[in-house]
Amino acid sequence: MTEKVFATAKELKIGKYVLIDDIPCRIVEIESSKPGKHGAAKMRITAIGVFEGQKKTLLTPGDADVDVPIIDRKNVQIMSVSGTTAQVMDSRTYEIYDINIPPELVAAAAPGKEAEILESMGKRMMERIR
Numbered sequence: 451m452t453e454k455v456f457a458t459a460k461e462l463k464i465g466k467y468v469l470i471d472d473i474p475c476r477i478v479e480i481e482s483s484k485p486g487k488h489g490a491a492k493m494r495i496t497a498i499g500v501f502e503g504q505k506k507t508l509l510t511p512g513d514a515d516v517d518v519p520i521i522d523r524k525n526v527q528i529m530s531v532s533g534t535t536a537q538v539m540d541s542r543t544y545e546i547y548d549i550n551i552p553p554e555l556v557a558a559a560a561p562g563k564e565a566e567i568l569e570s571m572g573k574r575m576m577e578r579i580r
Contacts, residue, residue, distance in 0.1 A: 460512040469517035470506040521570040
């Protein structure tokens with residue numbers, strides 16, 4: 451399975467995803483300069499890491515290729531909760547695995563509830579509980 455695709459930097463939009471230093475990031479700001487006498491327009495893309503929460507910046511020409519990660523959203527059912535870790539089962543593949551619960555979702559996590567997770571490049575994160 452492919453984990454990333456290529457796109458042109460000028461096709462990126464706020465709220466979409468980009469790979470910066472092999473970290474999947476959500477774009478929060480895009481600045482572009484006009485082309486100079488001897489060069490192409492430059493783009494400064496500011497993004498926040500999806501899994502780490504780190505702020506990253508990418509400076510690239512507007513017509514350059516950039517990597518865009520493929521991020522899967524999956525629905526899972528919570529089987530059991532132990533502290534800040536939940537054992538969940540994928541609704542499609544019936545795979546069972548452990549995942550960390552973000553601090554803001556610990557109170558809402560309970561066995562039998564459904565949750566939505568993000569998965570990309572071998573990492574998983576619980577995004578919300580339904």
